[in-house]
Amino acid sequence: MARKILRINMTELKATYEEMPEKWARWGGRGMTSAITFDEVDPTCHPLGPNNKLVIAPGWVSGSPAAPSSGRTSFGGKSPLTGTIKEANSGGLSSQKLAKMGIGAIILEGTPKNGDWHMIYINKDGVDFLPANDLMGKGMHEVDKILWERFPNKPAVIGIGQAGEMKLSNAGISVNDPENNPGRYAGRGGMGAVLGARGVKAIVVDDKGVNAIEIVDEELFKAGRRKLTDSIQAHDLTKRDGALNSYGTDVLMNIINEAGGLPTRNFSAGQFEGAAKISGEMIAEMVEKRGGGMTGHACHPGCIIQCSNIYPDEDGSIIASPIEYETAFALGANCGIDDLDYVAKMTYECNDIGLDTIESGNTVAIAMEGGLLEFGDKVGALKLFDEVRQGTPMGRIFGQGVEATAKAFGVHRVPTVKGQSMPAYEPRAIKGIGFTYATSTMGADHTSGYTIAPEIAGVGGKVDQLTDKGKADLSLTFQAATAFIDSTGYCLFIAFPILDIPEGWAGMAETVAGVTGMKITGEDVIPLGKEILKMERLFNERAGFNEQDDRLPEFMRYEVLPPHNVVWDTSDEELDKVYAWVHDGSN
């Protein structure tokens, strides 16, 4: 039986299961959220107004038996932070539970009458709109605890903290992990504000008593799953006891620092003298020394990569989970802070109040450059989060992210593209990532352009591998591959083995074909990914974006970045080649 659409209207307080329309039937995850947003959201709408929608979709293979690392949920709509289309995705419990309930997408629309707030409970018997009075003003740690006590089947909790209640543009959407910690975030782009604009504090998904997962071709699915699992377990980046499993994503801190590409003190340098103290190796040392917390943690059931962590305090109690590389860069190096305990405390604040850690850390850095604090003032930085929680004027500015805060403090060195601030790779030193930041439909985004080996992508031999020639073609291919993987429900990190190992790549496509019945192989991945990118690009154009928005910030063109003393010097013409095909009929 095909998955259904669950349309929830918050003006009428009505929930309806609809047959999946043919036009959306072949999509999942990001493909689904972008297709629905493209069809149903006016690109010129105000992102906080009544005509935006929040679309929530599991991926194609989410919930399928033993599909490894397949627990991602996509959240889409028009972003309050960027004004573009947005897909933010998270791990946690929601994806598999939505899929088991046979839900292909939730479309949350309308605005509440009288400013009422609700909590939505979804189970096999239907959808309940429950008052949320006792949850309002509470952080997600407390909300998750209350809701697991109220609904004892360990459901998924999708929710917003105070930031989303206030509809701040840096509000993220929290999903609980298997330990009911609110640390898995659809963080980027302010989609928490879109949930808040619907008057919804939390959505509880309780799949007890239902499993609507259907595999159209069991043999094909199993064959594909075997190849994919084997490649994940064999590849250096994802195997058990590899660095990702041992040190988490923060394994990149020392590498990127040694390379001179670690954004430091508001993107003013590429190396940070305190990098080792906030690295994945240091997290491992603290876990070992303090006797609490863990590394090698799974953010969702069935993950075989297990790169997350739980960070302990001196007495072994938990401060926060997880500390990712992006979080440690933004709240650490970019603020000149080298104290992992404070990075963890600020992570807790972000998870509780409901803020994206990347945008938050970069915003603290802007406030430091603007003179509110000194770089390195970890105590002052931590206190800023309470301003957001309390909804003070300073907190409301801070909760809007980098660009608004930069305006408030007269800062011109603003590391954003399309309104979203840059993640943990300096584009002046790592020039390839600059292409992704500039051209991605999502704003400055490091997860949009995962690399695929040329022989798999079918561009081998056509591209000069290490020169500038063909970078635009490569960037498009990488972005298309990523858009496809974002639709599967698989964690993006499966991309590491499958983008290197042809059998893993084929296996991934076979699992999708096996579950859905779609006739796709590895060769269909890039074309399908491009279809998704085209919808997103056209939405953005209709929202008012053009190639002038595919640019890196001005200061990066003239300010040299130590230690390599480089500027961003890629031509606009090169950048414009990435998406020229949307209108010129090429490629």
Place this chain on the structure above:
Amino acid sequence: MTITIEVALYGRLAQLGGGKHIATINIELPRNSRMKDLFEQLKVNPTETSYIFINAVLSDVPGLNASQEEELHDGDHVGIFSLGYMWPYQYRHGMPMTKSLEKAMNEFGAIHHTYKKKA
């Protein structure tokens, strides 16, 4: 005549420098030493390393062993990562690298997450 090199060791190799996961030590070598001499002094097996940097310039990636003949100079900083470290291609695409590494990657095929040297 000697030169002093600051060496940062990451992962299992940190034990060679007295650390658990990270160690930073100063090593004295004869003038005109190369990376292979540093490895010999530290007792590092080249097959146990992954990413190697000399003054922030990428000099080696796992599986290629392209850095052994790189010259070292007084005051250089060398970062050596143990086997098992990860650095996906899209997060190093366009980074400064040594000529010998560029040559080795062009011979093998650069756009991968991991490498195996051709026989």
